[in-house]
Amino acid sequence: xxxxxxxxxxxxxxxxxxxxxxxxxxxxxxxxxxxxxxxxxxxxxxxxxxxxxxxxxxxxxxxxxxxxxxxxxxxxxxxxxxxxxxxxxxxxxxxxxxxxxxxxxxxxxxxxxxxxxxxxxxxxxxxxxxxxxxxxxxxxxxxxxxxxxxxxxxxxxxxxxxxxxxxxxxxxxxxxxxxxxxxxxxxxxxxxxxxxxxxxxxxxxxxxxxxxxxxxxxxxxxxxxxxxxxxxxxxxxxxxxxxxxxxxxxxxxxxxxxxxxxxxxxxxxxxxxxxxxxxxxxxxxxxxx
Amino acid sequence: xxxxxxxxxxxxxxxxxxxxxxxxxxxxxxxxxxxxxxxxxxxxxxxxxxxxxxxxxxxxxxxxxxxxxxxxxxxxxxxxxxxxxxxxxxxxxxxxxxxxxxxxxxxxxxxxxxxxxxxxxxxxxxxxxxxxxxxxxxxxxxxxxxxxxxxxxxxxxxxxxxxxxxxxxxxxxxxxxxxxxxxxxxxxxxxxxxxxxxxxxxxxxxxxxxxxxxxxxxxxxxxxxxxxxxxxxxxxxxxxxxxxxxxxxxxxxxxxxxxxxxxxxxxxxxxxxxxxxxxxxxxxxxxxxxxxxxxxxxxxxxxxxxxxxxxxxxxxxxxxxxxxxxxxxxxxxxxxxxxxxxxxxxxxxxxxxxxxxxxxxxxxxxxxxxxxxxxxxxx
Numbered sequence: 001x002x003x004x005x006x007x008x009x010x011x012x013x014x015x016x017x018x019x020x021x022x023x024x025x026x027x028x029x030x031x032x033x034x035x036x037x038x039x040x041x042x043x044x045x046x047x048x049x050x051x052x053x054x055x056x057x058x059x060x061x062x063x064x065x066x067x068x069x070x071x072x073x074x075x076x077x078x079x080x081x082x083x084x085x086x087x088x089x090x091x092x093x094x095x096x097x098x099x100x101x102x103x104x105x106x107x108x109x110x111x112x113x114x115x116x117x118x119x120x121x122x123x124x125x126x127x128x129x130x131x132x133x134x135x136x137x138x139x140x141x142x143x144x145x146x147x148x149x150x151x152x153x154x155x156x157x158x159x160x161x162x163x164x165x166x167x168x169x170x171x172x173x174x175x176x177x178x179x180x181x182x183x184x185x186x187x188x189x190x191x192x193x194x195x196x197x198x199x200x201x202x203x204x205x206x207x208x209x210x211x212x213x214x215x216x217x218x219x220x221x222x223x224x225x226x227x228x229x230x231x232x233x234x235x236x237x238x239x240x241x242x243x244x245x246x247x248x249x250x251x252x253x254x255x256x257x258x259x260x261x262x263x264x265x266x267x268x269x270x271x272x273x274x275x276x277x278x279x280x281x282x283x284x285x286x287x288x289x
Numbered sequence: 290x291x292x293x294x295x296x297x298x299x300x301x302x303x304x305x306x307x308x309x310x311x312x313x314x315x316x317x318x319x320x321x322x323x324x325x326x327x328x329x330x331x332x333x334x335x336x337x338x339x340x341x342x343x344x345x346x347x348x349x350x351x352x353x354x355x356x357x358x359x360x361x362x363x364x365x366x367x368x369x370x371x372x373x374x375x376x377x378x379x380x381x382x383x384x385x386x387x388x389x390x391x392x393x394x395x396x397x398x399x400x401x402x403x404x405x406x407x408x409x410x411x412x413x414x415x416x417x418x419x420x421x422x423x424x425x426x427x428x429x430x431x432x433x434x435x436x437x438x439x440x441x442x443x444x445x446x447x448x449x450x451x452x453x454x455x456x457x458x459x460x461x462x463x464x465x466x467x468x469x470x471x472x473x474x475x476x477x478x479x480x481x482x483x484x485x486x487x488x489x490x491x492x493x494x495x496x497x498x499x500x501x502x503x504x505x506x507x508x509x510x511x512x513x514x515x516x517x518x519x520x521x522x523x524x525x526x527x528x529x530x531x532x533x534x535x536x537x538x539x540x541x542x543x544x545x546x547x548x549x550x551x552x553x554x555x556x557x558x559x560x561x562x563x564x565x566x567x568x569x570x571x572x573x574x575x576x577x578x579x580x581x582x583x584x585x586x587x588x589x590x591x592x593x594x595x596x597x598x599x600x601x602x603x604x605x606x607x608x609x610x611x612x613x614x615x616x617x618x619x620x621x622x623x624x625x626x627x628x629x630x631x632x633x634x635x636x637x638x639x640x641x642x643x644x645x646x647x648x649x650x651x652x653x654x655x656x657x658x659x660x661x662x663x664x665x666x667x668x
Contacts, residue, residue: 023603077506102502103395104473107432110400126602138572140602140632155548156572157600160632161653164600181547183397183475210548213397236551239536239558240567247532247547247569249502250397255415260555277559278552279654 002130002175003150003195003202004093004121005069009134012037012058012067012091014074014082016048020097021073024138025052028071031141033134037061058089071127071136072096079123080105087116094186095136096122103249106184113186120186124249126156126178139163139176147172149285150196152189153208154181154215154248158236161278162208169282171289174202181248183212189219197227204230204288206281207272209263211237212251216263220270230288232281233272235263290499293336295378296513297495300472304464306479307457308492311380320361323379325354330382333360338518339370347374350382375517383493388481389448390414391458393465395475395500399429402469404436404462406444410481436466449484457490458482472510473503522585529581531570538563539664541586541595541624543579545570545604553598553657562661565592572603579612580619587622594625596660598653601632610638614645625663629656 011028015021016038025048029035037055038048044056055061058070070086072079072095079098086094094113101123113120121128127137132146143160145167153159159178166173174196179187189207196202205227209216216235223231238260240246242253253259267274273284292300295313302308310327313336314320324331335347342348347369351357357379367374388410396403407425409417417424426447430436438459445458461482469477478496485491504511516524526533532547536554540562544550547569554564566586570578586592599609609630616622629650630638642649650656 076502100502100505102473102506103475103500104432104470104503107395107401111431111433138603143632153548155546157544157546157602157604158548158552160600160602161549161552164631183395184400208548210551215397218398234552236548236555239554239564240551241534241536244534244567245501246534246551246567249500251547251551277556277654279652 002133003192003199004119004128004175004177005130005134005136007133009069009136010034010036010065010067011069011071011136012039012061012065014039014058014070014072014086016040016052016054017043018073022048024073027141028135031135033136036065037067058085058091062089062091067091069093069136070095072098074098076100076102080109083109083120084112087113087118092118094118094120095125095127096120097125097127097137098122099124101182103182103184106182110184110186121177122180122185124182125180125185126159128175128177130175131173137178139178143167144176145170145172148174148201148203149206150174150199150202150204151176151206151208152192152196153178154210154250155208155236158278159208162206162234162281165279165282166285169286171282171285174199181250183250189215190222193219193222193227197229202229204232204285206285207231207233209233209235210248210251211235211240211246211253211260211263212258214258217266220266220272223270223272231272232275232284232288233267234275234278234281235260235267290501290504290514291338292497292499292513293338293376293515294334294495295336295376297497300468300497301492301495304468306461306464306492307490308495309380309383311378313376313378314361315365315376317358317362317365320377320379321354321358324351324357327379327381331357331379332382333357333364334378334380335364335367335369335374336376336378337369337372337374339372342369345369372518383483383491384486386484386486388483390417390480391462391465391482392476392478392480393469393474396429401429401432402466404428404430404444406448408448410483414480430466432470435470436463451488454484454488454490461490461492473500473507474498475500522588526568526585529578531568531578531582531585533585534567535589536564536566537591538565539591539593540660541565541589541592542598543568543570543582543586543595544598545572545600549598549600553596553653556653556657557596557661560658560661562664565589570604576608576612576615579609580616583613583616583622584620587620587624592624594627594660594663595622596656597626597628597630598656599630599632601630601635605634606630606632606638607634607641610641614641617645627656627660627663629653
């Protein structure tokens with residue numbers, strides 16, 4: 001029915017009492033996500049909104065509630081520490097929303113998470129949602145619709161734009177995953193493509209890329225070799241000047257590498273249908289479903 | 290954040306990397322006295338964030354302190370790729386026997402710091418990589434263990450067959466790795482690393498970029514930012530917590546989210562317009578951000594129309610509408626504004642805009658077509 005999360009997912013929120021953490025926890029609860037625990041060191045024993053127990057550590061939260069997904073809303077300086085802690089507590093899926101995590105921290109976090117068999121999504125991502133079942137992160141639930149299109153993206157609001165077009169045309173989604181805009185992240189396009197290909201309830205995949213790096217090019221090569229489901233793609237940043245960081249830390253053309261033209265060519269070579277405008281997603285998906 | 294060469298040199302020298310003596314000057318007389326102190330022939334180098342300084346006349350050889358002063362006089366105030374030279378670096382001219390390249394970058398594919406070294410130094414490394422890839426050796430460093438001694442020596446022996454020189458270069462690579470990790474670099478590069486006729490191995494240049502995400506916890510590094518080397522509107526935007534990049538077109542763009550902001554620029558271009566800027570007002574809703582954004586965009590005389598493209602998620606569209614209302618009451622905006630907003634609190638936002646005689650579109654494509662038509666009509 002989905003990838004990575006579903007209605008059985010049991011979520012612990014790291015940073016639940018903070019400004020962002022508390023706001024989005026309310027939204028997730030409202031959506032129906034099973035938020036079973038929160039963590040804020042020093043506030044163990046309290047209860048959030050009268051229904052979610054707060055613990056001092058992730059290990060305590062896991063022991064008491066059996067949480068199996070963590071979402072992180074702590075400030076950048078503490079984000080790496082929060083990921084280490086979640087991995088140590090045995091959480092298999094860790095979603096880091098925090099923007100601004102130093103890249104040097106990520107070089108130490110990523111191997112640590114992998115060695116413990118966990119998956120990290122993010123950092124600097126909107127999280128993910130399996131419409132009608134569970135949302136982990138900040139993607140607005142009201143624009144999504146349950147269905148059979150899998151979506152993976154490096155951005156937030158651009159994802160909402162495209163999901164909104166799909167939903168308005170009654171094209172539902174199996175899962176929407178935002179992998180984040182940082183240069184070093186835990187989950188790549190390829191990880192999501194593989195999961196969607198293997199998911200019996202996903203029929204088509206929409207992939208939203210942008211300038212910078214080679215993740216989209218690698219994904220295109222992977223599509224040729226592994227993916228039999230139709231793929232529709234988009235690349236943002238055709239008008240971006242080289243050498244400038246376009247908001248996302250990872251969205252930068254270095255020298256002559258990482259351009260939109262290079263990525264679009266890789267998509268086309270892999271028979272990925274490329275949208276010229278976000279609104280094109282509707283027609284391209286309808287033609288292929 | 291890119292550092293100037295003189296700032297990079299300071300980091301390198303603090304780590305023990307051998308570099309020629311020298312210093313930075315902001316006046317010809319300072320340049321002259323540095324040249325006198327270091328003695329002999331010196332090189333006077335413009336300190337700007339632009340490649341091709343030599344070709345632009347920003348690097349000059351001076352045989353005496355007086356010549357160094359004269360060279361600095363010429364270079365200071367010079368414009369290189371639109372950047373005014375404020376400082377020059379004065380260093381002794383080195384006798385060079387051979388030139389190599391040593392660079393360390395944060396590599397996205399391996400998710401590790403990666404060394405790139407080449408005996409073909411002093412030239413553009415991208416060109417070497419494209420034309421003669423066999424002249425480059427790469428090594429991904431496991432950040433948990435750092436650069437191991439045999440790895441450093443292996444790289445160094447690719448540059449220098451002489452074991453004494455290789456050992457010296459290996460030590461420099463270890464020091465470069467320390468600079469890289471201790472300062473959260475995304476790039477640390479020595480181009481060229483030279484050997485002198487006496488056989489010493491010396492770094493002649495220092496190119497360093499720091500990961501912007503490092504600056505909050507490292508105020509010492511944040512102080513190295515040279516705002517005079519940046520576009521004034523971009524400095525103003527950063528102070529207002531906006532991500533803004535000035536471009537050459539005439540359609541001002543106010544967008545929430547980096548991906549949507551890029552896609553908006555692309556769509557403006559798709560419909561035959563040219564974006565004047567990249568601007569992400571960010572996720573949190575704060576009417577002040579909109580006021581600041583409009584102030585910055587309207588100060589660009591090229592802007593003929595402004596497009597708002599807001600997809601409300603965390604961003605509340607009524608906050609954006611209120612920001613727009615406040616801005617219009619504080620200062621005149623003489624160009625047409627096209628607003629697209631949808632999502633959180635949309636009905637409230639539309640009501641606010643109606644109150645000030647404005648309408649809002651809900652479709653991005655339609656809004657972009659409209660703003661491009663407005664600009665073309667005005668042209």
